[in-house]
Amino acid sequence: MNAMTSISKSGAGNSRKMLFAMVAIGLLCALLISLTYEGTLPIIETKQAEALQRAIFRVLPGTATTRAYRLLPGGRFEAAEGEAESGEVVYAGFDDKGELTGVAIEAGGQGYAGIIRILYGYDPAEEAVVGMYVLESKETPGLGDKIEKDPDFLANFEALDVSLTADGSALKNEVVPVKDGEKEHPWQVDGITGATISSRAIGNMLGKSTARWVPLIHEHRAVFEPKNEERK
């Protein structure tokens, strides 16, 4: 009996002590995390913006400056100001003379191991995709991640034909993935042996994305022309 009461007594005292300890540790941890978050947030944001900028420079050769455009409901584009990049955004690139080098567009799709996100550059003057860069992928190292490194595969995206029909409403030929070495037309994407699923995924997401964006950008291409901006 004596032992019982002493346990329950110490239990009540302990509960208060336990609660106090957990709350105190919780507060200390919350403080540490918030301080780190506040401290690193500006650095992380700059780094991510820089990484995106680098990606745009890679997919649009000759680009010196970039500008973000937001797609408005109803299919019009508007220059996106500041950091608030909500909705779907494309990035126009300009060379050092201020001429449009192309538009960088994000696309994504299911790969072999999770979602692959890419950025590709569309050059309206050439009517072609001129570059592709993998932003995010969890593809198998050594196999699927060849989509980021394989020079033969990346050569697909140096001049991938996405020319439009006469009325500009659709692509003449949709971008399609084909087996390694079977590329016959400039709108086909040669796959990689050993990375079939990953390379087909890129071809498919490009096909879907270009079919939607290229006619849209072509229709509103005047928005991206520098002479329509307020520059003097």
Next chain:
Amino acid sequence: MSTPGGHKNGIVEGIGGPPSTDVFIKALWRDNPVFVQVLGMCPVLAVSNTAMNALAMGLATAFVLLMSNILVSALRNFIPRQVRIASYILIIATFVTITDYAIQAISVDLHKSLGAFISLIVVNCLILSRAEAFAAKNTIGRSILDALGMGAGFTFALLCLGAVREVLGSGSLFGLRLFPDSFQEWIVMILPAGGFFTLAGLLLLINALQKRKKSTA
């Protein structure tokens, strides 16, 4: 019943005593977390496909281990016994989150390649086991030495695995090409299976070395 600090219980490894280099050496080599205790196998197998990833993962784990050991040791007389595990996990999770932000701030690419494994440091049993078995019963000085030793031992072991796997699987070390292009990479080495092969090989080597040492001594 033991007290929250458990000072007088003396169950585990040389409690009390001044901070000495022996604590460090023991943690680094004789009780090496990977090769001897075989703890924390998830990151060891998953993120050791390149030497760079292995080094970053090892350093991140060592940092979390060091900070959590310091805090657990400092609070060892304050944390009630019944909620000690919850408290330790809270402390560990905090430092993992801090490390996550820090790595993002250092390099976006590195963060991309380590991916979800940074968050998974929380459940690395090495860190919790050091908090429970060592830091909760020892002074801050000794806990720091123990964390440094364990952290260095863990990083060293990961680096061994990472170097072997990168050299054989990608033909390079820290991204520098070692072999001519004619070298055929062993792709299996950068896949998960390669992690198991390499770990098994290294454990075999370490055990053989220790056996020989014992028989000569």
